[in-house]
Amino acid sequence: xxxxxxxxxxxxxxxxxxxxxxxxxxxxxxxxxxxxxxxxxxxxxxxxxxxxxxxxxxxxxxxxxxxxxxxxxxxxxxxxxxxxxxxxxxxxxxxxxxxxxxxxxxxxxxxxxxxxxxxxxxxxxxxxxxxxxxxxxxxxxxxxxxxxxxxxxxxxxxxxxxxxxxxxxxxxxxxxxxxxxxxxxxxxxxxxxxxxxxxxxxxxxxxxxxxxxxxxxxxxxxxxxxxxxxxxxxxxxxxxxxxxxxxxxxxxxxxxxxxxxxxxxxxxxxxxxxxxxxxxxxxxxxxxxxxxxxxxxxxxxxxxxxxxxxxxxxxxxxxxxxxxxxxxxxxxxxxxxxxxxxxxxxxxxxxxxxxxxxxxxxxxxxxxxxxxxxxxxxxxxxxxxxxxxxxxxxxxxxxxxxxxxxxxxxxxxxxxxxxxxxxxxxxxxxxxxxxxxxxxxxxxxxxxxxxxxxxxxxxxxxxxxxxxxxxxxxxxxxxxxxxxxxxxxxxxxxxxxxxxxxxxxxxxxxxxxxxxxxxxxxxxxxxxxxxxxxxxxxxxxxxxxxxxxxxxxxxxxxxxxxxxxxxxxxxxxxxxxxxxxxxxxxxxxxxxxx
Numbered sequence: 001x002x003x004x005x006x007x008x009x010x011x012x013x014x015x016x017x018x019x020x021x022x023x024x025x026x027x028x029x030x031x032x033x034x035x036x037x038x039x040x041x042x043x044x045x046x047x048x049x050x051x052x053x054x055x056x057x058x059x060x061x062x063x064x065x066x067x068x069x070x071x072x073x074x075x076x077x078x079x080x081x082x083x084x085x086x087x088x089x090x091x092x093x094x095x096x097x098x099x100x101x102x103x104x105x106x107x108x109x110x111x112x113x114x115x116x117x118x119x120x121x122x123x124x125x126x127x128x129x130x131x132x133x134x135x136x137x138x139x140x141x142x143x144x145x146x147x148x149x150x151x152x153x154x155x156x157x158x159x160x161x162x163x164x165x166x167x168x169x170x171x172x173x174x175x176x177x178x179x180x181x182x183x184x185x186x187x188x189x190x191x192x193x194x195x196x197x198x199x200x201x202x203x204x205x206x207x208x209x210x211x212x213x214x215x216x217x218x219x220x221x222x223x224x225x226x227x228x229x230x231x232x233x234x235x236x237x238x239x240x241x242x243x244x245x246x247x248x249x250x251x252x253x254x255x256x257x258x259x260x261x262x263x264x265x266x267x268x269x270x271x272x273x274x275x276x277x278x279x280x281x282x283x284x285x286x287x288x289x290x291x292x293x294x295x296x297x298x299x300x301x302x303x304x305x306x307x308x309x310x311x312x313x314x315x316x317x318x319x320x321x322x323x324x325x326x327x328x329x330x331x332x333x334x335x336x337x338x339x340x341x342x343x344x345x346x347x348x349x350x351x352x353x354x355x356x357x358x359x360x361x362x363x364x365x366x367x368x369x370x371x372x373x374x375x376x377x378x379x380x381x382x383x384x385x386x387x388x389x390x391x392x393x394x395x396x397x398x399x400x401x402x403x404x405x406x407x408x409x410x411x412x413x414x415x416x417x418x419x420x421x422x423x424x425x426x427x428x429x430x431x432x433x434x435x436x437x438x439x440x441x442x443x444x445x446x447x448x449x450x451x452x453x454x455x456x457x458x459x460x461x462x463x464x465x466x467x468x469x470x471x472x473x474x475x476x477x478x479x480x481x482x483x484x485x486x487x488x489x490x491x492x493x494x495x496x497x498x499x500x501x502x503x504x505x506x507x508x509x510x511x512x513x514x515x516x517x518x519x520x521x522x523x524x525x526x527x528x529x530x531x532x533x534x535x536x537x538x539x540x541x542x543x544x545x546x547x548x549x550x551x552x553x554x555x556x557x558x559x560x561x562x563x564x565x566x567x568x569x570x571x572x573x574x575x576x577x578x579x580x581x582x583x584x585x586x587x588x589x590x591x592x593x594x
Contacts, residue, residue, distance in 0.1 A: 001053050009048045016042060016049070017282025030138040032344065032381045035285035036374070043290030051287040059287070060353040061240075066280045067161075067349050068236035068251035069229065070134060073277045074158045075255020087148060091155045093323035098156075098341070099163060101315055102129045109310065113303040114372060116365035119175040123358065124369050126171045127351050128311070128343060128376060130164030131157040134281050135344035135381055143388045145397045149333050153340055161346040162199070162248040168350045170195065172244075172357060199249020202239035206231055206254035207261075214264055225273045281345060288348045289374065296371040304375035311376070312383060316341040332395035339391050342380040347373055404429060405562060406449065408483070409473035410437020413531035415444050417473070417553075417580075420537035422446065424556045424578045429467065432474075469562060471517065472497040477524060484515075496564060499523040516567040518553055522582070533585035540581065542573035549584035556580065 001009070020038050024031040042049055051059040106125035110116050116124070136157035140150050170191055213219055213227040232254065236247030258264050320338030329337075351373035358366030392398045407418050410432030418441070422428045430441045431449040441448050470487055472480040477500035484497045499516040501523055518527070538550060546552070555563045558576035565571050573579060 005048060006054060009050070009054045012042070013049045013054075013283055013286050014279075017279065017286045020286070021278060021282050028142060030135055030142070030381060030385055031282070032135050032138075032285065032342075032377070033385060035282060036289045036378050036381075039286040039289030040292055040374070042286075043292065044294050049286065049290050051291065060356065063284060063288075063349045063353060064240060064247060065233055065236055066284055067346055068247045069232055069280060070277055070345065071158070071161055071248055072228075072232045072251040072255040073273065074134075074161075075252045076259050087152055087327075090323055090327055090329070091152055091159070094152070094156045094319060094337075095160055095163065097319045097322050098160065098316075099129045099167070101319055102311070103167070105310065105315055106307070109307070113306060114300055114365065114368050116368060117363060120358065120363060120365040120369060123168070123171050123175055123354055123366075124372060126164060126167040127347055127354065127369065127373055129167065130161050130346045130350070131341055131344060135342045136340070139340070139342065139381075139384055139388055142385075143392045144399045145336060145392050146333070146399050148329075149336055149397055152337060157344075158252070162252045164346060164350070168354055172354045175358065175363065195243055195246050196249065198239055198243045199246040200253060202235050202242075202246065202250030203253025203257070205238075206235040206250055207257040209235070210254060210258060211264065214258075228273065229276070284345055284349060288352045291352060292371055292374045296367065297375065300368055300372050301375065304372050305379065307372070308376055308379040308383070311341070312339075312380065330396075332397045335395045336392055336397045340384060340388060342384045343373070343377045344381075348377055404468050406431065406467045406470045407473065408432070408470065408480075409475070410434060410440055411473075411475055411528060412440070413528055414473045415440050415446070416531070417537055418446050419444055420539050420580055421554070421556075421562070424539045424554075424580055425560060426556065426562060468493040470495045471564070473517075473524065475524070475528075477501070480524075496566065498527065499567070501525045515564075517564055518551070519565060519567055522551060522553075527582070530582065530585050535583050535585045538581040538583050540579055542577040542579050543575060546579075546581070547583070550581040552579055553582055554580040 016038055017035070020034040021031045024034045027034075039049075047053060055062065103122075103125035106128055107118075107121045110121035110124050111118060114121075136153055140153060145153075209231045210228065213231070214224055219227055232251055235250050235254065239246040239250045317338040319341075320334060324334040324337060327334075351370045355366055355369035358369070389398075404427040405421060407414065407421070407428060407430045410430075415430070418428050418430050429447045429449050432438050432441060438448060470484075470493075472483050472495070474480055477498075480497040481500070484495045487495050494515060496515045496517050498518065499520070499522075522530075537553075538547070542555070552565055552571070552573075554565070555571045555573045556578040557563060557574070563571040
């Protein structure tokens with residue numbers, strides 16, 4: 001290719017990867033549904049984005065390093081403390097049963113369905129065991145199942161990727177070094193353990209380097225992000241040099257360590273790292289799907305549909321039934337776990353890398369691995385994307401609709417406001433930092449969030465699960481202002497804060513935008529002083545006349561949505577709504593109750 005063609009190919013790949021993800025976001029569908037057909041279509045029309053021509057033989061190595069970065073990022077989001085101890089066994093059984101049954105069944109049926117050599121069938125079997133967080137996560141975000149189902153599926157999808165990559169590498173080496181598949185040799189087990197050992201050692205080295213850079217040197221957001229990226233790529237590449245595909249193990253081990261070892265001084269926000277991972281995912285899917293030709297897909301479409309039916313209707317329900325037996329999961333939760341096992345980026349990347357190597361060695365039927373994998377990915381993602389939401393509703397595992405409010409603060413007036421909102425029918429959660437304030441919240445009978453809730457909320461990849469709006473009302477205006485900025489991307493809804501005093505000389509609060517509650521007159525200091533002088537919160541139906549000298553703070557809609565009055569807009573109550581008001585101060589000051 002000429003220099004101009006290379007520049008055009010790289011630019012077009014980036015544009016297609018980004019545009020496809022933007023379109024998927026607007027359509028509220030997993031990005032895979034757009035990325036794969038777009039890459040396939042453009043690859044069929046032109047070879048300008050063909051990665052083999054753009055990058056040559058180095059493409060597979062870049063894919064391996066890119067997947068390592070994706071898995072590290074996924075590992076950082078897996079906090080073991082959030083996975084109940086009894087659910088860890090469920091995840092482990094899903095991994096073991098799923099890997100064994102999927103690989104063995106595909107190995108058994110693929111020769112007859114696709115006319116493959118047994119060695120190629122074994123390769124396809126281990127490729128199709130992987131799922132992955134890049135496709136499971138967006139599907140679950142769309143469906144919104146309850147938290148424990150979500151955690152089980154995310155953990156399974158993330159951990160199965162490096163295991164599948166290792167098994168794929170072992171099977172590839174076995175295929176190219178022998179004429180027959182011998183699955184029972186102790187030699188193969190030894191090779192697997194050796195690969196695990198190399199990956200674990202690499203992971204430990206990565207953990208040590210991450211501790212030094214993030215904890216000892218205490219790098220900030222920018223340098224901390226660059227250090228993580230350099231360490232993950234360097235360690236993964238080193239492991240792959242020692243033994244193929246062990247870098248994936250090192251990456252996931254390092255990510256899990258960062259998430260679960262106390263003391264890691266992670267940058268509070270990693271917008272660049274998250275953006276990089278999104279770009280990598282898009283580039284990989286566009287590049288890999290562009291290598292699949294229509295001529296290779298057409299002959300395997302019908303048998304691939306049969307294989308998808310076996311995977312979705314037989315294997316996955318069987319695996320889920322066995323793995324969740326004798327657990328406290330409900331029948332609906334077990335059923336939904338049995339209806340969620342899409343294939344993703346690791347399946348595509350391993351199929352691309354290993355099939356090319358087998359084709360070069362002249363292994364019969366190896367050219368069918370990539371188109372079959374492509375069809376399985378597209379088929380499973382489409383099927384689950386179209387059916388997961390209605391299936392979740394039918395099984396009763398969708399997270400309850402409505403509003404769950406996180407009210408941050410522990411002053412007496414804030415706690416009393418929490419009680420008023422709860423009496424209006426809202427699901428309330430409160431958080432405060434001081435022990436005295438936390439005890440006050442407990443005595444009021446309000447749900448108290450864990451002590452590390454806000455630290456979790458600003459960690460990379462974290463999300464306040466179930467929280468649909470945050471109201472910041474601590475006695476520190478600068479804290480409220482900073483927290484409102486930091487938490488914006490981690491909440492499935494708006495973040496509000498009480499206003500600072502008009503003559504405030506705070507560092508941040510007077511100069512920060514965002515939604516300010518209750519208008520200019522009712523800033524935080526005015527609210528606290530008015531409450532201390534005897535003003536109380538009143539909850540009444542919207543059709544009842546407003547009492548004199550009462551200010552409207554919130555309107556609770558009939559569907560339990562909470563609309564606050566802010567500096568920029570007044571909230572107009574409708575029939576069936578409920579008002580939360582603040583009454584007038586008493587003539588003489590009273591001591592506010594706890």
